[in-house]
Every structure is written in C-alpha cells, then in structure tokens.
Amino acid sequence: MSTHPALPKRPFPWMSVVGTAITAVILIWSVQGTKFNLWVLADGLPNVLRFFKGMLPPWPMDFVTGQLIPPMVETIRIALAASMLGAALALPVAFMASSTVAPNKWVYQITRNLLNLVRTIPDLVLAALLASAFGIGAFPGFLALLVFSFGVVAKLLADTVETIDRGPMDAIATTGATRILQARHGVFPQIAPEFIAYTLYAFEINVRAATVLGLVGAGGVGVLLKTQIAFLNYTNVGIITAVTFAVVMLIDTLSSTIRRRLV
Numbered sequence: 001m002s003t004h005p006a007l008p009k010r011p012f013p014w015m016s017v018v019g020t021a022i023t024a025v026i027l028i029w030s031v032q033g034t035k036f037n038l039w040v041l042a043d044g045l046p047n048v049l050r051f052f053k054g055m056l057p058p059w060p061m062d063f064v065t066g067q068l069i070p071p072m073v074e075t076i077r078i079a080l081a082a083s084m085l086g087a088a089l090a091l092p093v094a095f096m097a098s099s100t101v102a103p104n105k106w107v108y109q110i111t112r113n114l115l116n117l118v119r120t121i122p123d124l125v126l127a128a129l130l131a132s133a134f135g136i137g138a139f140p141g142f143l144a145l146l147v148f149s150f151g152v153v154a155k156l157l158a159d160t161v162e163t164i165d166r167g168p169m170d171a172i173a174t175t176g177a178t179r180i181l182q183a184r185h186g187v188f189p190q191i192a193p194e195f196i197a198y199t200l201y202a203f204e205i206n207v208r209a210a211t212v213l214g215l216v217g218a219g220g221v222g223v224l225l226k227t228q229i230a231f232l233n234y235t236n237v238g239i240i241t242a243v244t245f246a247v248v249m250l251i252d253t254l255s256s257t258i259r260r261r262l263v
Contacts, residue, residue, distance in 0.1 A: 055238025063236055067224065068243060075220035076247070078142050079206035086149025087199040094157035095183050101161060103179055115158070118151035123209055127218040141210055141218030148209065149202040156198045157191065164190045197259040204255050211244055
C-alpha cells in the first residue's frame with residue numbers, strides 16, 4: 001500500500017478562462033466593426049493581384065533618372081531638415097517637461113500638456129491643412145514633419161531626463177549656478193547620446209512619412225506617386241515603391257548602426 005500523501009488538487013484556472021473569453025469577445029466585436037467579409041475578400045483578391053502584377057519589372061530606367069530622382073532627393077531633404085530643426089526645438093522643451101529640471105510644477109504641467117496636444121494631431125491631417133494654407137509643395141510637408149519631430153523627440157527626451165543621475169546637477173547647483181547652467185552642464189552630457197539617437201529615429205520615420213504626406217500635396221516623392229496612381233501607371237508605381245523601399249532600408253540600416261554605437 002502506497003504511503004505517499006495525495007497531491008493537492010489544482011484549482012480551476014478561472015482567471016485564465018475569463019481573460020481568454022473577454023479577449024475573444026473583444027476581438028470578435030472589433031472584427032465586426034471592420035465589416036470583414038471573406039466573400040468580399042475573395043472577390044477583390046484578383047484585382048489586388050492584377051495591380052501588383054502590373055508593378056513588377058521590367059521598369060523604365062529613364063523614368064528613374066528623369067522623374068523619380070529629384071522628388072526622392074526632395075523627400076530626403078524634407079525629412080532631414082524637419083528632423084534636425086524639430087529636435088533642436090525639442091531640447092529646451094524637454095527640460096521644461098521633466099520634473100527633474102523644470103523650474104516649478106506649473107511649467108512642468110503646461111509643457112507636458114503642450115506635448116500631448118502636439119502629438120495628438122496626425123501628421124497627415126496637419127500636412128493637408130498646411131497644404132491648403134501654403135499651397136502644394138515641400139514647405140507644408142516640412143512644417144508638418146517639423147511639428148511631428150518636435151513632439152516625438154521632446155516626449156522621449158523628457159522621459160529620459162526623468163531617469164538621469166541627479167548627482168552632477170546637484171553638485172553644480174551648490175555653486176550657485178542657474179537652472180539653465182545646471183541643465184547645460186549637469187544634465188545634457190548624460191542625455192546627449194539619447195538625444196542624437198532620438199533625432200536619428202525621427203529621421204527614419206520622417207523619410208517614410210514624407211512619402212505619404214506627398215499624397216496630400218505636401219511635396220516629395222508622394223506627389224509623383226499620387227500622379228502615377230491616378231493615371232494607372234502601375235509600372236511606374238512599382239519602381240517608385242521599389243526605390244523608396246531601398247532608400248528607407250539604407251537609411252534605417254545606417255541610422256540603426258549609429259544609434260547602437262551611441263547608446
């Protein structure tokens with residue numbers, strides 16, 4: 001006869017079952033809101049395949065050299081200028097949006113709310129509004145991405161400032177230095193690598209976003225892409241997509257390499 005004590009009975013995993021059921025209900029409810037229909041998907045799939053087939057090579061190389069290169073360069077210039085200027089504007093605001101450096105709680109709260117407001121406005125909507133105000137071209141796209149870069153870099157940098165070592169800042173404060181000097185010599189050296197990394201991150205996003213913003217007339221290669229789609233030139237759409245993908249991948253690789261060495 002076995003003398004081993006009986007193992008305790010495992011309780012029924014009610015929490016897991018309830019959590020799974022709630023997740024399933026939310027998923028079904030969400031899918032129903034999209035009007036998802038397998039029959040509609042099956043009917044439209046041949047059209048999608050026909051579209052992508054038209055985008056495949058051979059591609060006209062004269063289109064690349066004659067029409068694609070200039071707007072692609074413009075897209076990169078828009079993204080680069082917006083990222084650098086947006087990050088420069090974000091640096092002092094990030095200090096005020098951090099409780100570590102902000103002079104008082106009112107400045108901290110107002111700046112935080114400002115950043116929340118800036119990041120609430122979609123860049124595509126902002127670009128469309130600016131294009132209607134300033135006309136079609138690179139300038140409204142630059143302004144839209146400038147605001148976007150400012151909001152992203154300021155928010156990320158403010159959160160980084162919250163985690164710094166206060167020792168250098170407090171040591172400088174004992175000499176009677178102002179808050180600006182404390183931030184300049186006690187805080188910025190600690191966050192400089194992250195600041196550069198966040199700027200590069202914004203640049204990566206802006207190159208992609210600048211292409212989309214062109215669809216609303218905000219300059220760059222997106223304007224050319226919109227025109228080719230309107231005229232059903234799927235071959236040109238394919239080569240624009242391929243070149244844009246290659247440029248984005250190259251920038252992403254270079255930026256990621258630099259950021260890994262900085263942080």
